[in-house]
Amino acid sequence: MSWKDLVRRVDPYVPGEQPTEQHIIKLNTNENPYPPAPGVQEILRDMDAGQLRLYPDPAAGLLTEKLAAEYRVKKEQVFVGVGSDDVLAMSFLTFFNGSAPLLFPDVSYSFYEVWAECFRIPYRKIPLTEDWRIDPKDYETENGGIVFPNPNAPTGIALPIGDIRKILDANRDVVVIVDEAYVDFGAESALPLLAEYDNLLIVQTFSKSRSMAGIRIGFAIGNEELIRCLSDVRYSFNSYTMNRPSILAGTAALEDRTYFEKTVGKIINTRDSVRDELEEMGFVCLDSSTNFLFVTHPDIPAAELFRILRGKGIYVRYFALPRIDNYLRITIGTAKQMQVLLDTLRLILREKS
Numbered sequence: 001m002s003w004k005d006l007v008r009r010v011d012p013y014v015p016g017e018q019p020t021e022q023h024i025i026k027l028n029t030n031e032n033p034y035p036p037a038p039g040v041q042e043i044l045r046d047m048d049a050g051q052l053r054l055y056p057d058p059a060a061g062l063l064t065e066k067l068a069a070e071y072r073v074k075k076e077q078v079f080v081g082v083g084s085d086d087v088l089a090m091s092f093l094t095f096f097n098g099s100a101p102l103l104f105p106d107v108s109y110s111f112y113e114v115w116a117e118c119f120r121i122p123y124r125k126i127p128l129t130e131d132w133r134i135d136p137k138d139y140e141t142e143n144g145g146i147v148f149p150n151p152n153a154p155t156g157i158a159l160p161i162g163d164i165r166k167i168l169d170a171n172r173d174v175v176v177i178v179d180e181a182y183v184d185f186g187a188e189s190a191l192p193l194l195a196e197y198d199n200l201l202i203v204q205t206f207s208k209s210r211s212m213a214g215i216r217i218g219f220a221i222g223n224e225e226l227i228r229c230l231s232d233v234r235y236s237f238n239s240y241t242m243n244r245p246s247i248l249a250g251t252a253a254l255e256d257r258t259y260f261e262k263t264v265g266k267i268i269n270t271r272d273s274v275r276d277e278l279e280e281m282g283f284v285c286l287d288s289s290t291n292f293l294f295v296t297h298p299d300i301p302a303a304e305l306f307r308i309l310r311g312k313g314i315y316v317r318y319f320a321l322p323r324i325d326n327y328l329r330i331t332i333g334t335a336k337q338m339q340v341l342l343d344t345l346r347l348i349l350r351e352k353s
């Protein structure tokens with residue numbers, strides 16, 4: 001017997017590379033290419049560092065109340081965490097404590113499987129349809145909970161709210177988590193369903209549409225009792241998850257709706273025009289309601305294209321996983337960055353033919 005027999009062994013989630021070189025065109029982790037709202041910069045600049053000697057508000061009241069006002073719910077329906085990864089991890093720990101399997105799509109956010117393994121939650125992956133969609137009928141089977149991103153990642157495809165309703169109707173007795181990390185880029189949020197389903201938990205993040213991946217803010221909205229259960233687990237883990245700067249910065253971000261809408265609009269426009277150009281080059285692009293495109297090309301394997309682009313200083317994401325190992329996920333950057341990507345792809349394809 002050694003300590004090694006007592007270790008909780010996990011295959012960790014592997015995030016996209018974070019290169020330190022400045023010249024890299026970084027389209028591999030779905031970050032927003034634009035800075036956060038100007039008010040975020042101001043509040044961080046003016047922050048009194050002397051305040052850091054004090055613990056932050058354990059309930060992150062300022063941010064929670066601002067979120068409640070923004071999404072027109074009670075503050076008791078809001079939970080905040082250190083990025084939506086933290087919120088999702090806490091939710092897995094809280095809500096998926098049964099013996100029936102947790103269900104999620106086979107092609108989805110690969111962290112779900114890692115948390116399930118880590119927390120010893122039984123799970124079953126439900127295959128997406130041939131055309132990469134979630135079919136609500138596939139979720140009419142015994143389970144201990146359901147989680148899926150909407151829009152899905154890395155496919156980018158959104159599930160209509162009517163289909164979310166079907167999943168909820170067939171699963172009234174388990175918690176259904178809709179991970180809306182990318183919802184602001186063109187999908188319909190499940191928020192209007194909250195009043196009808198007390199088992200629905202919606203998770204969102206400041207990392208994508210609010211350009212704040214570096215500060216780590218995520219949140220969940222759900223029925224008061226769900227949120228209370230989630231908070232009890234969280235307080236049994238770490239009382240002060242949200243630090244003072246992120247509470248202030250998150251609150252400031254929510255104050256500037258105009259900036260938020262402008263930035264999201266720019267990304268949507270860039271996405272749609274990049275998609276047209278990629279299709280002209282022969283790429284097949286899945287329908288994206290996100291800030292990324294999931295693409296494949298008949299003439300060049302994705303793994304090879306990934307390597308060539310990387311060699312030229314353009315980072316995109318490649319997953320060596322079943323069904324998707326001939327696809328690349330390309331985050332939408334600025335129009336200028338995307339022009340460099342498109343020019344580079346044209347050159348690569350020309351050399352190939």
Ligand code: PMP
Pocket residue numbers: 082083084085086109149153179181204205206207213217218
């Ligand atoms: N959900 C999905 C579907 C994601 O792609 C990501 C980003 N990796 C997250 C959640 C977590 O994002 P964050 O922790 O930055 O909020």
